[in-house]
Amino acid sequence: MNKIFEIKDLSAGYGDDIVLRDINLVVNDLDFIGIIGPNGGGKTTLLKVILGLIKPYRGTITFYNGRQQKKSENTIGYLPQINQIDLRFPISVTDVVLSGLMSKEGLFSRYSGKQRKHAEDLLKQLGIFELRNKPIGGLSGGQLQRVYLCRAIVSSPRLLMLDEPNTFVDSRFENDFHKILKDLNNKMAIIIVSHDVGTITWYVKTIACVNRNLHYHPTNIITQKQLASYNCPIQIITHGDVPHTVLEKHKL
Amino acid sequence: MLHTTGNYLTNKNTGNQVKMTELFFELLNYKFFSNALLASFFTSINCGIIGTYIVSRRLVFISGGITHASFGGIGIGYFFGFNPIISAVIFAVLSALGIEFLAKKADVREDSLIGIFWSFGMALGIIFIFLTPGYAPNLMGYLFGSLLTVTSFDISLMTALTIIVAGFFLLFYKVILFIAFDQEYAKTHKAPVQFITYILIGLVAVTIVLSIKIAGIILVISLLTIPQTIANLFTKNFKYIIYLSVIIAFFGAFSGLILSYSLNIPSGASIIMSLVCAFIIAKLFSILVTYIKISKSVLLLNKKI
Structure with missing residues (x-):
């Protein structure tokens, strides 16, 4: 090991x-x-x-x-306690999940179709695909938790x-x-x-x-x-x- | 080409036959008016973008603090006899960075710090303006906004800021959004959280000061919050809030400009009046839409039963 x-x-x-x-x-x-x-x-x-x-x-x-x-790549996928975030922040479920790829992608580049597909596959896997364009403020605690899990594992840490x-x-x-x-x-x-x-x-x-x-x-x-x-x-x-x-x- | 005669314009109050559109084209030929229009345009872009960041991150109070602190810079400018906008920019940026830095390092609560910087800047400004011999010209303009006295120099500053702000957001949009949403998570990805946050609070300060000519110190916060609040009624997407806010801010600045010119009132007040009216109409509209949606689904429910 x-x-x-x-x-x-x-x-x-x-x-x-x-x-x-x-x-x-x-x-x-x-x-x-x-x-x-x-x-x-x-x-x-x-x-x-x-x-x-x-x-x-x-x-x-x-x-x-x-x-x-790569050195820049993140080793750890992190799912924080969800009461830490501002639920009224204007951001969609898909964007939250994609933010899990931050360190993989550097500061400038935009997300490729492949990465979007991967994020959507994860959302499907967790049964929240239909929420992908919703603002996070409209989710229940359990749904939010799943979104956060997607964000934590989207980079395959x-x-x-x-x-x-x-x-x-x-x-x-x-x-x-x-x-x-x-x-x-x-x-x-x-x-x-x-x-x-x-x-x-x-x-x-x-x-x-x-x-x-x-x-x-x-x-x-x-x-x-x-x-x-x-x-x-x-x-x-x-x-x-x-x-x-x-x-x-x-x-x- | 339109011909402009002074006579024609002075008739505007008596001659009802002069239509709004004609008045507009007439005005365009005046330097002060085209300057005002350009200023509204660039300020709308700056405030639309920066205001969305402010509202999303709930930085309205710190923005208010920076605005009022910048008055210290204006006073210094008057006293030493250089362009007050330049000294206000420097003073505002230093206050913004000071609040950010001290809140992190000095173990003082951020809102208390804002209160200190807010009143300190105002006090310094008042002292310097009273120490300046003679009377302070255009002081009212800095307090309440005077869109019609915008100079070409002001416009070149605003243009430069638009290029910087729009460029920064275009290049770093993703990172800005993610850091604004969840700083701690961004840190776990080794994102330059501190660096980006300091740059953004600096841009907030510069945007505020360069918008003072439009809406005045006392009222400028409205340009950074009302358009975003209206936009937020219709979309919960950061990017769309920016686009909508820019449009709404320009509408507010433009109608405020016309109102300011025709009623001879400070532009800051007239802009806010039109923005608040727009907000009330938008809010009523969104209430109506929700009401219709609810009654539709209730109707559907009743049919099913």
């Missing part, structure tokens, strides 16, 4: 508030990592550090060039990062959504932030719990006991046949 990036002894935060302390993490191609943890524990901060939006106070994050990749994508997903779409992520995982690594521990353990391969520190579990099975051991105030919901295994306790 090729490494995508490696985080070593990294601390980061805002002003004098250190949100993340001495984090270590390696992400490889085709990983599927679920990040869980309490609100304010630093999940989103971790994503922003990986994206280069926040400079770490200490420690390093090193990216490794994988398959032949090496790594897809999703920040709380379940928040607005209706239950009808939820199953499809998980299937789509599974398919995507055949082509790219995925990091998904979620507060819904019960559901994500179904489909991720490994789990990282972020609560100021980071604990990495090379498995998708997690128990209430474990959560308690690093002060994760999260309720675990048991789904029918999920086997529960008690892992070794962390030595803190």
Whole structure:
């Protein structure tokens, strides 16, 4: 497995508030990592550090060039929390999706027919093709989430990062959504932030719990006991046949 | 060729037989009028484009701040005896960049900063104008707009700005749109977010100052917001808002110009009156359209039942 990036002894935060302390993490191609943890524990901060939006106070994050990749090309497809954007901004669904090709295309050029076709195919795949010319202000939360997923994957990134994508997903779409992520995982690594521990353990391969520190579990099975051991105030919901295994306790 | 006689024009108030179109062609032969028309044309393009960026990004308040801060530059120009527009451009651009920069780095809230720059510029302008010996000619023109006193120099500045603004938006349209929509996401694509944002706020400042001759400091914000608001009633597409705004702004400036000339009132006020009228008509029209659409679908529903 090729490494995508490696985080070593990294601390980061805002002003004098250190949100993340001495984090270590390696992400490889085709990983599927679920990040869980309490609100304010630093999940989103971790994503922003990986994206280069926040400079770490200490420690390093090193990216490794994988398959032949131009330097300008973006490695990461990012799906932010959708409450961050201005819904009255006059922009159409297709334009939002095409903005995911920004770094591939440089500053001047216009989009080719092929790229438009690719964007439209993605919209079809996610069942929102008929919305392509609508302004984003006219969409529901679930539809918007799908548009954002299209934007995140339109450039076929090496790594897809999703920040709380379940928040607005209706239950009808939820199953499809998980299937789509599974398919995507055949082509790219995925990091998904979620507060819904019960559901994500179904489909991720490994789990990282972020609560100021980071604990990495090379498995998708997690128990209430474990959560308690690093002060994760999260309720675990048991789904029918999920086997529960008690892992070794962390030595803190 | 049309012949113009002074007599003919002075008759305009008494002679009802002089039609509007004739009046227009008569006026065209006057330098001040063709200048005013050219100024309206270029200002409409500048304000149509820049205003769309302002409205979409909700920068109306910062634009108001920059407008009023530029008065400081006008005062300095009067005091030191050079063209107030030039010093206003410099002052406005520095204020705009100052607000942007300090809001990011100095940990002061942006709207508070705008309030400071807004009043600081006005105060500086007032001080310098009072210190200037004699009376300040054309001061009213800067406050309320005086389209009929636009000079050829003003027009060449406006033309240059139109070339820069239109060129910038044509070349970088995609990036401008994406950065304006979602700065953080654009940063994850290594887009030059800071650079483009600073250039745009600079262009906002220059556009405002060069439009002051048309609508005046107090009223210029209308040229940057009313056309866009009207356009936004009919389209939610950034590009189409630009096109429509340019047309609406020109309509407003043109009818305002005629009104200003025939009633001898400041052009800023007459332009805004026509724009506000257009806005009310457009709003009523869009309400009517929605109403018709709703009653049609209700009718359809009733038929089905």
